[in-house]
Structures are given as structure tokens and as C-alpha cells.
Amino acid sequence: MTSIARVIITFLFMTSIATAPARSDNFIILQSTTSTENSGLFAHLLPLFTKKTGIEVRVVAVGTGQAIKNARNGDGDVLLVHDTASEEKFVAEGWGVQRHDLMYNDFVLVGPSDDPADIAGEKDVVAAFKKIAAMKTPFASRGDDSGTHKAELRLWKEAGIDVNAASGTWYREIGQGMGATLNTAIGMDAYVLTDRATWSAFENPRNHAVLVGGNEKLFNQYGVILVNPAKHPNVRAAEGQTFIDWLLSKEGQEAIASFQIDGEQQFFPNARQ
Amino acid sequence: MQYALIQRDRPDRPSVIPVAGKSLVYGRDKRTIIDNVDIEFGLSPGIVVVLGPNGAGKSVLFRLLAGLLTPDGGSVSWAGMPPNRARAHKIGFVFQRPVMLKRSVIANVEYVLAAAKVPRMDRPPIARDALEQARLSEIATSPASSLSGGEQQRLALVRALVTRPDIVLLDEPTSNLDPGSTAAIECVVRRARDAGTRFALVTQDIGQARRLATEVIFMHRGRLLERSSGESFFRAPRTLEATAYLEGKIVF
Amino acid sequence: MQDLSEAVTAALQLIGSLNPDLLEIVALSLQVSLTAVAIAGLIGLPLGAVVAVARFPGRTVVITLINALMGLPPVVVGLFVYMLLSNSGPFGVLQLLYTPTAMIIAQTILVTPIVAALARQTIEDLKVEYDEQLRVLGRSPLQQTATLLWEGRRSLLTALLAGFGRAIAEVGAVLIVGGNINHLTRTMTTAIVLETSKGDLSLALGLGFILLTLAFMANAIVMLGGGVRAYRKREAGF
Numbered sequence: 001m002t003s004i005a006r007v008i009i010t011f012l013f014m015t016s017i018a019t020a021p022a023r024s025d026n027f028i029i030l031q032s033t034t035s036t037e038n039s040g041l042f043a044h045l046l047p048l049f050t051k052k053t054g055i056e057v058r059v060v061a062v063g064t065g066q067a068i069k070n071a072r073n074g075d076g077d078v079l080l081v082h083d084t085a086s087e088e089k090f091v092a093e094g095w096g097v098q099r100h101d102l103m104y105n106d107f108v109l110v111g112p113s114d115d116p117a118d119i120a121g122e123k124d125v126v127a128a129f130k131k132i133a134a135m136k137t138p139f140a141s142r143g144d145d146s147g148t149h150k151a152e153l154r155l156w157k158e159a160g161i162d163v164n165a166a167s168g169t170w171y172r173e174i175g176q177g178m179g180a181t182l183n184t185a186i187g188m189d190a191y192v193l194t195d196r197a198t199w200s201a202f203e204n205p206r207n208h209a210v211l212v213g214g215n216e217k218l219f220n221q222y223g224v225i226l227v228n229p230a231k232h233p234n235v236r237a238a239e240g241q242t243f244i245d246w247l248l249s250k251e252g253q254e255a256i257a258s259f260q261i262d263g264e265q266q267f268f269p270n271a272r273q
Numbered sequence: 274m275q276y277a278l279i280q281r282d283r284p285d286r287p288s289v290i291p292v293a294g295k296s297l298v299y300g301r302d303k304r305t306i307i308d309n310v311d312i313e314f315g316l317s318p319g320i321v322v323v324l325g326p327n328g329a330g331k332s333v334l335f336r337l338l339a340g341l342l343t344p345d346g347g348s349v350s351w352a353g354m355p356p357n358r359a360r361a362h363k364i365g366f367v368f369q370r371p372v373m374l375k376r377s378v379i380a381n382v383e384y385v386l387a388a389a390k391v392p393r394m395d396r397p398p399i400a401r402d403a404l405e406q407a408r409l410s411e412i413a414t415s416p417a418s419s420l421s422g423g424e425q426q427r428l429a430l431v432r433a434l435v436t437r438p439d440i441v442l443l444d445e446p447t448s449n450l451d452p453g454s455t456a457a458i459e460c461v462v463r464r465a466r467d468a469g470t471r472f473a474l475v476t477q478d479i480g481q482a483r484r485l486a487t488e489v490i491f492m493h494r495g496r497l498l499e500r501s502s503g504e505s506f507f508r509a510p511r512t513l514e515a516t517a518y519l520e521g522k523i524v525f
Numbered sequence: 526m527q528d529l530s531e532a533v534t535a536a537l538q539l540i541g542s543l544n545p546d547l548l549e550i551v552a553l554s555l556q557v558s559l560t561a562v563a564i565a566g567l568i569g570l571p572l573g574a575v576v577a578v579a580r581f582p583g584r585t586v587v588i589t590l591i592n593a594l595m596g597l598p599p600v601v602v603g604l605f606v607y608m609l610l611s612n613s614g615p616f617g618v619l620q621l622l623y624t625p626t627a628m629i630i631a632q633t634i635l636v637t638p639i640v641a642a643l644a645r646q647t648i649e650d651l652k653v654e655y656d657e658q659l660r661v662l663g664r665s666p667l668q669q670t671a672t673l674l675w676e677g678r679r680s681l682l683t684a685l686l687a688g689f690g691r692a693i694a695e696v697g698a699v700l701i702v703g704g705n706i707n708h709l710t711r712t713m714t715t716a717i718v719l720e721t722s723k724g725d726l727s728l729a730l731g732l733g734f735i736l737l738t739l740a741f742m743a744n745a746i747v748m749l750g751g752g753v754r755a756y757r758k759r760e761a762g763f
């Protein structure tokens with residue numbers, strides 16, 4: 001190799017090392033979901049916490065199922081997801097210290113503007129689900145054990161529809177995060193259940209729009225849990241608890257409420273004071 | 274110390290035979306290629322030319338003697354001792370097709386000197402001197418791959434000679450070369466011979482054999498049929514097969 | 526079509542403004558992949574050369590295995606390394622999960638078979654050509670291997686480039702072991718996944734263009750390296 005090539009490659013290498021962020025030792029790993037990350041909530045919220053405490057929060061944003069599994073493995077210090085049943089099980093089995101209500105938002109049923117199943121404006125989301133099943137119009141499911149997925153399955157159960165039998169026909173299990181599922185749903189003109197915050201922040205809506213929303217059955221509760229240091233000694237319990245305390249405090253709750261997309265609040269703090 | 278490619282300080286008779294084979298047997302695929310051969314090279318000065326029809330086993334014999342092939346039977350000795358990697362530079366070898374290293378001409382020579390454990394400081398002057406004697410100095414820093422076929426073979430010859438071997442084995446070194454390059458190679462060989470280097474040469478070129486042979490060995494079907502001085506062989510070969518060969522007839 | 530033109534615009538804007546976030550993820554991608562290729566080279570080149578030159582029982586099996594490992598799915602490697610480095614795993618105590626080091630480890634595992642397999646083939650082909658000449662000079666198998674590695678340097682460099690191409694373009698491994706953490710383990714490919722999931726397809730494509738340009742530049746540098754040397758020789762009249 002010529003000296004020129006050597007110089008360029010060394011330069012690139014050195015630059016890359018130089019611009020790599022200095023790793024502070026004061027951090028926690030937060031296992032959370034795509035809705036909180038992709039909506040931009042964390043980008044708004046976390047710098048406020050870091051500024052106050054100097055603790056860096058490293059977010060691993062995956063589906064609820066994966067986040068819980070990672071936390072169970074001890075690969076996170078704090079867990080922030082939105083599936084109350086799984087969260088309570090997590091704590092009951094000893095993997096988490098305590099579960100706290102943190103905030104809520106809601107799900108919305110999104111679909112193509114021409115609305116072939118005619119569900120726009122339905123007051124009861126379960127009725128809308130029944131219509132979709134009856135018309136056999138395409139429906140895209142997360143299919144990934146996430147909070148959104150579990151909420152969706154609860155609604156199908158209440159509607160009395162066996163979606164397993166229909167899987168692969170009009171009911172399509174995408175098996176990915178919210179964003180990828182939305183992309184796919186839009187691409188195949190399907191209905192899809194999503195949390196409002198992710199939808200508001202989503203930049204590729206094409207002809208899709210919110211068709212059903214504001215139903216109390218679409219309530220979406222987020223919880224936060226400290227991973228149990230008794231099970232995993234590596235957990236940064238002190239810093240993790242600092243973070244949780246901040247989130248539940250007046251300051252943290254106000255920070256959550258102040259997050260907006262297009263002038264609209266996305267997450268509603270409801271920690272017990 | 275002047276380290277010459279063409280050495281003038283060689284003794285007339287080495288005290289031990291540079292390369293010898295005893296009761297050599299070699300076969301492949303149920304065919305016998307070398308059939309119980311006793312041979313020695315390098316005892317007397319000059320060039321021993323090995324002649325014979327295709328399939329006689331000449332190249333295989335050279336490879337056995339150089340340690341490139343292992344005999345099925347019998348043994349090879351170098352200066353009275355078994356072949357040994359550390360003394361490989363004592364047997365020079367030039368192949369029909371030269372294999373050049375992807376570096377400059379002089380680096381090719383220095384590589385061979387390094388393999389012969391010549392001290393690092395001595396390699397450049399020795400290499401330069403050797404190239405000078407072979408008339409390759411002008412292209413010393415060119416990549417070896419850019420040389421013509423004749424120049425590459427001359428370089429291969431330099432590589433074989435530069436480590437002061439007891440004997441140099443040449444396996445059809447000019448078969449692929451034009452007459453001009455052939456003459457250049459023969460010139461270097463002759464000068465080295467005159468200075469005392471021993472050679473053994475396999476060739477299909479009867480004219481070349483006549484020009485260069487001090488002695489001739491005639492091989493046929495894995496056996497040595499004749500060995501005599503060059504002059505007497507070409508005047509009056511003793512065997513039918515050799516006679517037929519010299520007349521250009523196909524010998525089976 | 527609209528996405529495509531927006532993508533080009535997005536890419537140019539990012540580059541033109543020397544967007545610091547962009548520089549950060551480009552730097553990390555290069556750092557991870559270049560380091561992985563370097564380590565893979567240190568392991569794979571001698572490994573491939575030794576397998577090419579040595580003869581031992583089971584050699585064919587080893588060669589088949591190395592060749593097959595070229596097709597390791599990145600996401601599988603990611604999962605495997607994750608399980609090793611997880612706090613529930615054997616090497617959890619090293620606390621390497623969700624760091625660039627973990628990403629380097631995963632990519633090294635991906636790239637080493639490629640380098641080893643291509644090196645093996647190159648050296649084996651060279652051995653056929655050089656074998657008799659090197660042996661007649663008394664070179665030991667180790668010395669022959671070293672010489673062949675140098676003689677084959679152009680093809681071996683291409684093997685390294687192939688490894689680099691694989692590393693810089695993969696996302697499955699670095700996503701799982703790195704966690705795509707902002708300002709820490711976000712590379713070009715994981716950023717593309719993120720922007721796609723946010724629906725910002727133009728930006729995702731734009732990043733894709735930049736990634737392609739990077740890969741192209743890396744190859745061009747190496748090609749030029751050989752070309753400049755040849756040009757200089759011609760000028761010197763050889």
C-alpha cells in the first residue's frame with residue numbers, strides 16, 4: 001500500500017477515535033420501548049435529568065418483550081415499558097424491586113383514508129375490531145409480544161375473534177417494532193393499532209389517518225421498575241433509583257407533561273404522589 | 274572479501290561427492306519411473322548432460338537428487354550426508370519455468386542469500402556483484418515480473434549460483450527460450466564452469482548438449498544406459514537406444 | 526421517486542452542514558469496522574495460510590467449515606455474542622455489553638471466516654506455483670507461508686476489503702450487542718434502521734447513500750494505492 005493510502009487510513013482511524021464520546025462511568029442503562037424513544041420523549045426528557053444529576057442515561061429501545069427479557073438477564077438497570085401484567089409478573093418473580101405507575105397515553109386505530117371496513121368515528125373500539133374481522137380487511141399486528149401487541153390481543157379477545165386462525169390471511173403478524181409495523185401496514189393498506197405518540201411523530205403516514213381513538217379501552221399505562229440488585233449485583237441500584245425518584249417527582253412528571261408534538265401533549269403523567 | 278558469482282578459488286576436486294543417489298527407486302500409478310539407479314554428480318569438473326527420450330525419468334531423477342521428491346527406495350546424499358534443509362543452498366536448481374518473486378530483481382537475489390543465512394549487511398553488495406557478472410545490473414531495481422523470459426531465466430541462474438553451491442542442477446533451462454536468450458544462458462554457464470562450478474544439465478536440445486557436455490549420461494526408461502565423455506558419446510554411442518535417439522528416431 | 530430525490534437532498538444537506546451527529550456515527554462505524562477487519566486480518570490471514578500449506582487429518586473438514594462460516598448471519602452472531610456478554614452470561618463480568626467493544630467483537634467473528642477462506646484459497650493457488658522453488662531453497666513450511674503471504678499481498682488486500690464491506694454494511698450484529706444507544710453505539714446502519722422505523726425514509730436513504738460513498742472511497746483508496754505505484758514505475762522508465 002502506498003504511503004498516501006496509509007496516511008489517509010490512519011487519519012480516518014485517528015479521527016474516529018478522537019470524536020468518539022468520552023465514556024463517563026456515571027451512567028445507567030434503561031431498557032425501554034420504541035414508543036418512548038421514537039416519539040422523541042426521551043430526547044426531551046433525559047437531558048433534563050442528566051443536567052440535574054450528571055448521570056447519563058443510555059437507552060436501549062426495543063420491544064416490551066425484549067426489554068423485559070434483557071432486564072431479567074440483568075442487562076439493564078431500569079425497566080420502562082407499557083404492559084402492566086408483565087411488569088407485575090416481573091416484580092413478583094423477584095427480578096424487579098417495585099413497580100410504579102409513571103404515565104399513560106392512548107392507543108389509536110389507524111387505517112387507510114378510504115376506510116373499507118367503515119370504522120371511522122366508532123365509539124367502541126371492540127366494535128371496530130369486529131367490523132374489520134367481518135370484512136376481512138388487512139390488519140397489521142406487532143406480533144412481537146410488546147405492550148402494544150398485548151393490548152391489541154386483549155381487544156381481539158374481547159371481540160371474540162380468534163386471530164391465530166386468521167394469521168397469514170387478512171391478519172398479518174409483522175413481528176417488528178412500531179415503526180416498521182407502521183411502514184408495512186401503510187404499504188399494504190392495512191389497519192393497525194399504534195400508540196398515539198409514535199403515530200404523531202411518524203413521518204411517513206401517506207394516506208393513513210387516525211380512525212378510532214379516545215376510547216377508554218385504548219388506555220395505555222406505562223410503568224417503571226428498578227432491576228433487582230439482589231439478583232444481579234452489577235445493577236447500578238443507587239443511580240437507577242435516583243432516576244426513578246426523579247421521574248416520579250413533581251419535576252419529572254412536569255417534564256413528561258411538557259413534551260409535545262405539533263403542540264399536543266403526548267404522555268400524561270400519573271405517578272402516585 | 275570479493276564474493277564472486279563466477280568463483281575462481283574453487284578446488285579442482287571436492288573431497289566429497291556433492292550429490293549422489295544410491296539404488297534409487299521411484300514410481301507412480303503402478304509405473305516405475307526410476308529403476309534402481311546409482312548416480313553421482315560433481316566429482317569431476319565440468320558439465321554432465323543427461324540425455325534421453327521423454328519419459329526416461331530425467332527430471333524426476335533431478336528432483337529426487339534435489340530433495341524435492343522422496344524416493345520409494347534407496348537414498349540420496351549431499352556431500353556424504355542425508356539431504357538437509359539447512360544445506361539446501363549447496364545444491365543449486367534452475368527450473369524449466371523460472372519462478373520470480375513479486376519484488377525487484379535484486380531483491381530476488383537477496384532473498385536467496387537470506388535463505389542461505391548470509392548476513393544482512395553482506396547481501397546487497399554480493400547481489401549487486403552477481404547481477405553485474407550476469408549483465409543484469411541495469412535492471413536491478415525493476416520488478417522481476419517485468420523481465421523478458423530470457424532475462425528471468427538468467428536471474429534464476431544467478432539465484433542458483435550466488436550461494437556458492439557445490440553443484441547446480443539445470444532442468445531444461447532453455448527449452449522455452451529463443452536462440453538469443455539461450456546463448457546468453459549458455460554463456461553464463463560456460464563462464465561459471467570454467468571457473469570451477471559443477472553442473473548437471475537435462476536437455477532435449479542435442480545441439481546444446483554437444484556445445485556444453487563434458488560428460489554425457491544417457492537415460493532410458495528409468496535406467497542409466499550409458500555414461501561417457503561428451504566427445505566419445507557423440508562420436509560413437511554404445512547402445513542401440515542412444516544411437517537411435519541421436520539419429521532423431523523415436524525411442525520406446 | 527419522491528423519496529429518492531428527497532434522499533439525495535437529505536444526504537447532501539447532512540454532509541454539507543458537517544452535521545455533528547452524522548460525523549459521530551460515521552466515525553463510530555469506521556472505528557468499529559476498521560478495528561474488526563484489522564483483528565480479523567491478524568487472525569484470519571495466518572490461519573488461512575497455515576491451512577493452505579499444512580497437511581493434516583481433517584483438513585478438508587476445516588476448509589469446508591471456514592468456507593461455510595462465511596455465510597454466518599450477522600443477527601445470529603449478534604445473538605451469540607449477546608448471550609456471552611450478557612450479565613447472565615459467562616462473560617457478563619467484563620461489562621462489555623452495549624459498548625463499541627462488543628460491536629467490534631461481533632464484527633470480528635463475522636469477518637474472520639471471510640478473510641481466512643479467501644486467504645486460504647489465495648495461498649493454496651500460490652503454493653502450487655511456488656512450492657518447488659521455495660523448497661529447493663531450503664525454506665521451512667513456516668518460512669514458505671510467510672513468503673507466500675507477502676507474494677499474495679494484492680489478493681489478500683482484496684480479501685480484507687471484502688471483510689470490510691461485510692462489516693460496514695451489516696446491522697444485525699451491532700444492533701443487538703450495541704443496543705443502538707444514542708451517542709454511544711449508533712452506527713450508520715443502526716441509524717438507518719432507526720430512521721426507517723420513525724418513517725423518515727428520506728433520511729434513512731440519505732444515510733444509505735453516505736454509507737455507500739464511504740465503502741466506495743475505501744476501495745478507491747486501496748485501488749489508487751496500487752495504481753500510483755505502477756504509474757511511478759512507468760514514469761521512471763522501467
